Amino acid sequence: MNVLNVDLGTRSYPIYIGYDLLQDAGLYKRHIISKQVMVVTNTTVAPLYLDRVRRQLDEFHPVTCVLPDGEQYKTLEVMNEIITRLLQARFSRTCCLLALGGGVIGDITGFAAACYQRGVGYIQLPTTLLSQVDSAVGGKTAVNHPLGKNMIGAFHQPLAVISDISVLDTLNDRELHAGLAEVIKYGLIRDHEFFNWLEINITHFLARKRDVLMHAVEHSCRNKAEVVSSDEKESGIRALLNLGHTFAHAIETGLGYQGWLHGEAVATGMLMAADLSSRHGWLAAADTDRIRKVLVESQLPVRLPSSLASKQLLELMSVDKKARDGILHLVLLNGIGNAIVTNEYDPGLLLQTLDSFQP
Amino acid sequence: MNVLNVDLGTRSYPIYIGYDLLQDAGLYKRHIISKQVMVVTNTTVAPLYLDRVRRQLDEFHPVTCVLPDGEQYKTLEVMNEIITRLLQARFSRTCCLLALGGGVIGDITGFAAACYQRGVGYIQLPTTLLSQVDSAVGGKTAVNHPLGKNMIGAFHQPLAVISDISVLDTLNDRELHAGLAEVIKYGLIRDHEFFNWLEINITHFLARKRDVLMHAVEHSCRNKAEVVSSDEKESGIRALLNLGHTFAHAIETGLGYQGWLHGEAVATGMLMAADLSSRHGWLAAADTDRIRKVLVESQLPVRLPSSLASKQLLELMSVDKKARDGILHLVLLNGIGNAIVTNEYDPGLLLQTLDSFQP
Numbered sequence: 031m032n033v034l035n036v037d038l039g040t041r042s043y044p045i046y047i048g049y050d051l052l053q054d055a056g057l058y059k060r061h062i063i064s065k066q067v068m069v070v071t072n073t074t075v076a077p078l079y080l081d082r083v084r085r086q087l088d089e090f091h092p093v094t095c096v097l098p099d100g101e102q103y104k105t106l107e108v109m110n111e112i113i114t115r116l117l118q119a120r121f122s123r124t125c126c127l128l129a130l131g132g133g134v135i136g137d138i139t140g141f142a143a144a145c146y147q148r149g150v151g152y153i154q155l156p157t158t159l160l161s162q163v164d165s166a167v168g169g170k171t172a173v174n175h176p177l178g179k180n181m182i183g184a185f186h187q188p189l190a191v192i193s194d195i196s197v198l199d200t201l202n203d204r205e206l207h208a209g210l211a212e213v214i215k216y217g218l219i220r221d222h223e224f225f226n227w228l229e230i231n232i233t234h235f236l237a238r239k240r241d242v243l244m245h246a247v248e249h250s251c252r253n254k255a256e257v258v259s260s261d262e263k264e265s266g267i268r269a270l271l272n273l274g275h276t277f278a279h280a281i282e283t284g285l286g287y288q289g290w291l292h293g294e295a296v297a298t299g300m301l302m303a304a305d306l307s308s309r310h311g312w313l314a315a316a317d318t319d320r321i322r323k324v325l326v327e328s329q330l331p332v333r334l335p336s337s338l339a340s341k342q343l344l345e346l347m348s349v350d351k352k353a354r355d356g357i358l359h360l361v362l363l364n365g366i367g368n369a370i371v372t373n374e375y376d377p378g379l380l381l382q383t384l385d386s387f388q389p
Numbered sequence: 390m391n392v393l394n395v396d397l398g399t400r401s402y403p404i405y406i407g408y409d410l411l412q413d414a415g416l417y418k419r420h421i422i423s424k425q426v427m428v429v430t431n432t433t434v435a436p437l438y439l440d441r442v443r444r445q446l447d448e449f450h451p452v453t454c455v456l457p458d459g460e461q462y463k464t465l466e467v468m469n470e471i472i473t474r475l476l477q478a479r480f481s482r483t484c485c486l487l488a489l490g491g492g493v494i495g496d497i498t499g500f501a502a503a504c505y506q507r508g509v510g511y512i513q514l515p516t517t518l519l520s521q522v523d524s525a526v527g528g529k530t531a532v533n534h535p536l537g538k539n540m541i542g543a544f545h546q547p548l549a550v551i552s553d554i555s556v557l558d559t560l561n562d563r564e565l566h567a568g569l570a571e572v573i574k575y576g577l578i579r580d581h582e583f584f585n586w587l588e589i590n591i592t593h594f595l596a597r598k599r600d601v602l603m604h605a606v607e608h609s610c611r612n613k614a615e616v617v618s619s620d621e622k623e624s625g626i627r628a629l630l631n632l633g634h635t636f637a638h639a640i641e642t643g644l645g646y647q648g649w650l651h652g653e654a655v656a657t658g659m660l661m662a663a664d665l666s667s668r669h670g671w672l673a674a675a676d677t678d679r680i681r682k683v684l685v686e687s688q689l690p691v692r693l694p695s696s697l698a699s700k701q702l703l704e705l706m707s708v709d710k711k712a713r714d715g716i717l718h719l720v721l722l723n724g725i726g727n728a729i730v731t732n733e734y735d736p737g738l739l740l741q742t743l744d745s746f747q748p
Contacts, residue, residue: 106465106469110534113534113541114534117534117536117537117540117708120707120708122710123710144543145504145541145542146540146541147540147542147710148531148543148622148710149543149544149622170507172507175469175473175476177477178476181476181506182472184508185507185508263507349476349479351482351506351507
């Protein structure tokens with residue numbers, strides 16, 4: 031097992047990465063301070079791992095809350111269901127929530143923990159590649175609004191992240207590929223060497239070789255932890271982690287949070303950011319081709335869904351959280367491994383990018 | 390105009406207290422950083438003060454959001470309506486919300502500001518005595534849940550509090566009296582001298598003498614600011630501000646947040662806390678009588694509403710935020726001006742208190 035630290039003063043916490051961690055009772059107990067424990071999970075993950083987790087927590091008689099599976103359920107209404115369960119169980123401020131699932135479960139459970147009695151503790155138990163390498167780390171919690179993704183939320187750091195690599199064995203290929211998009215992202219924004227390593231190891235990764243998975247998760251978490259430690263509330267460099275996300279959130283919102291996985295939208299969005307960067311001469315066209323190649327090898331989409339027109343996407347992008355006073359800022363690439371946030375792009379070229387990604 | 394400071398490091402902010410402050414454009418502009426401004430108010434306050442506020446903000450073309458009036462609308466659903474309006478207006482992270490109203494408007498607007506895009510700025514423009522002396526100061530924001538008051542919320546400090554004493558002229562008597570309950574509270578928990586002053590000046594206060602109102606608001610805010618500065622997130626002495634509130638929240642929840650004003654429930658709750666303290670011998674019976682006398686003179690209720698049985702109240706009290714691991718802690722009095730948080734009360738005496746307050 032490896033332990034990384036997210037360094038945030040009194041809000042610092044460990045990320046445990048290794049095999050069979052879900053059945054390591056000691057890890058949980060290190061972070062639970064009262065006897066009131068609730069495991070929040072979904073209908074897909076519950077049959078696979080809920081009993082395994084519950085067995086480690088026997089002495090706490092944990093309450094469980096099983097939600098429907100899917101991004102379309104990451105809503106204020108479903109968050110309120112978690113709150114109702116907490117109140118019915120008479121849980122007080124010292125209680126602890128365990129988020130057992132992917133990004134949706136982590137985000138909604140984290141937000142419920144942020145709001146319940148103005149803030150209680152929670153532990154992330156990510157069960158997808160995407161949540162292990164990205165969403166479970168860093169304390170961004172949120173639910174979606176019909177007009178914009180992650181528009182209602184809070185910065186609320188977990189007490190710990192327990193990333194059990196073994197659970198990736200049961201992950202379906204599509205979810206594995208979607209998570210890979212966020213792994214590739216770290217290479218693109220700040221780690222050229224990691225991107226080179228990914229290009230070489232992509233087939234081993236897709237074959238789920240254990241040492242390659244472990245290295246990818248650990249290296250991604252290390253990158254994420256470094257960025258979050260230096261800019262918790264995204265007033266500066268943390269925004270770089272959103273490479274491709276302005277495009278991606280517009281795609282997801284336009285599709286009503288159904289049909290595409292978040293990582294799939296991020297893949298297309300990152301390639302659009304690369305394409306737009308190349309149109310400005312900031313990124314070599316050959317590098318955009320390298321990025322496309324890795325995404326295609328990862329079986330990720332590199333075109334927009336057919337139902338979304340360029341104009342509609344542009345409209346949806348304008349509510350992005352990186353907008354300031356109505357001016358949209360984008361994360362673009364100044365070479366592989368070097369992302370920038372800028373509003374000094376040519377709107378005409380942005381339209382060309384949107385048009386060229388139409389299927 | 391007097392200016393008090395809530396000292397919280399980078400989150401410090403001023404409380405402006407004085408006459409005709411709502412038409413002081415310079416005060417607003419000192420704290421608004423972008424051109425995106427939304428005024429949130431309710432149907433009672435809007436006809437009285439919305440135009441006055443809007444005129445000072447002409448250059449920002451402020452968006453307005455007028456909510457129905459009443460504690461029963463302090464819900465997650467109504468909070469979501471504010472979020473929808475913000476998204477429709479394409480407001481970004483640098484926007485600013487202005488909460489023009491009483492405690493309900495301040496709490497729900499503050500919570501919307503805490504959650505929108507994971508946190509934007511807001512300014513409190515309290516228009517009731519209760520919000521000027523208590524809820525607008527300190528950054529506690531929340532909405533209610535059918536199973537418990539203020540159970541969904543956040544600590545999110547405002548950018549400034551602008552308390553215009555002139556607006557108290559239009560406040561109806563019942564609201565004025567309700568606010569007085571929270572003023573009396575400061576005397577009871579930490580300021581015996583202030584309690585003595587209140588006993589003497591109560592008739593001047595009820596006659597709305599300007600210097601008496603001003604002194605009461607300023608002195609209350611000074612007490613609140615001191616407590617909040619030393620314990621922002623209520624890990625210690627801030628809990629003392631909840632004198633009477635465990636009883637009060639149970640009353641309000643039991644009544645479905647209708648019928649009684651918050652300050653009225655607090656009045657009865659404080660007297661119940663005093664009564665329970667006297668039953669333990671911690672507070673002289675004569676002091677409980679003094680407290681009752683001041684509350685009666687303030688035309689505040691000193692009996693429970695007829696529809697709530699003692700057993701039901703006890704049940705509702707058990708979900709209080711001061712419960713720890715299922716054990717209810719109460720704020721009680723060790724003499725006037727000296728509140729304590731304790732779980733070392735006799736449950737039998739608590740039942741006696743609940744029974745003796747039945748109408």
